[in-house]
Amino acid sequence: MAEYPYPEPVVRITDARELARDLVVIPNQGVQLVPNIGIIGGTHSVLVVETGLGPRNAETVLKFAADYAGDRKLYLTTTHFHPEHAFGAQAFTEFATYLINRAQATDLATKGTAYLDMFAGLGEPVARQLEGVKLATPDVVYDNSYDLDLGGRVVQLRATGRAHSKGDQVITIPDAEVMFTGDLVEAGQFAIFPWFPPHDTDVSGIRWITVMEQLSATAPQVVVPGHGDIGDPQLLADVRNYLQLLRDETWIRRDSAMSKETIIEEVTALMIxxxxxxxxxxxxEPGISCLCAEHAVDI
Structure with a gap:
């Protein structure tokens, strides 16, 4: 990964806004390595989606969520294990029940330390936020699906299977028709492919397309991406269409025995x-390399 050249990756709650009744988003305001964060309430409990990068960001999120929740019980979930989404969970340990899918818990346990080291090496702004990180152990782990009753509102947590990572999950609030996608969806940017051979090759462009087709079929009215502006169902279609085009253009060239370097050059120019x-x-380049590796492979 290249060195981080962007503003300090700090969660700022000043632009928090209500998307629906008792459902607030703290937007990332276009800052790299800051996720969109959700606060979802019911009559007796409140669910926080994402922690921000490191314990200090998570403390900001926790304070906001605790003030918002009042005397309601707190839960925390994360869309996947990557540092800006989950590496602040330790701040919630004494205050919230941490609930995630099993594949994500495995990712966190087996890859968390390596990702901590990798992200800390991106530069001082990132390393500063990651100081003191202790990878948290989830309190509740589910396999494929979990319905969380917050009191008068049920939130659906669903593992999607391998795509952006092995442990992706989406969070849907049916009564508000809102979906939090994590990094399965970004708004206004090319899909993030964490393709880092030989260290991590779990991202799958082929499976990602399948997941996007499945999510599009559910037709949520509001889509909260991992990063970028909140959108509507078209955002799901845009990501699906982009991934399909990336696959098709890569594989056409792969079928012609074109060199990988030329494929990357031509497909990059076309996508831009x-x-x-x-x-x-x-x-x-990582996305094209991933799809080159998946060419004619049974996933």
Whole structure:
């Protein structure tokens, strides 16, 4: 990963806004390595989605959530194990029940330390936020699906299977028709492919397309991406269409025995031509490399 050249990755609650009754989002305000964070309430409990990068960001989120919850019970969940989403969970240990899917818990236990070291090496702004991180152990682990009753509101937690990571999950609030996707979906940027061979090759472009087709079929009215502006169902379609195009253009060239270097060069240029306004161009090469590796492989 390249060194982090962006503003300090700090969660700021000043622009927190209500999406629906008793459902608040703290937006990432376009800052890299800051996720969109959710606070979802029911009559007796409140669920927090994502922690922010490291314990200090998580303490900011916890204070906001605790003030919002009042005397209601707190739960925490994270969409996947990557540092800006889950590496602040320790701040919630004495105050909330940490609930995630089993594949994510395995990712956290087996890869967490390596990702901590990798992200800390991105530069001082990131390393500063990761000081003192202790990887938390979840209190409750589920296999494929979990319905969390917050009191008058049930939140659906669903493991999607391997895509952006092995442990992705989405969080849906049916009565509000809102879905939190984590990094399965980004708004206004190219999909993040954590393709880091030989250290981590769990991302799957093929499975990711399948997951996006499944999510699109559920047709939530509001989509909260991992990063970027909150959107509608078109955001799911945009990501699906992009991933399909990336796969098709990569595989057409792979079938012609074109060199990987030329494939990367040509497909990168094409994607930028199609989406010149999108950020995250550094993720094009890993995405193309991942799909090259998946070419003609049974996933």
């Amino acid at each position: 031509e199609r989406h010149p306004e999108w950020t995250g161009r550094e993720w094009l």
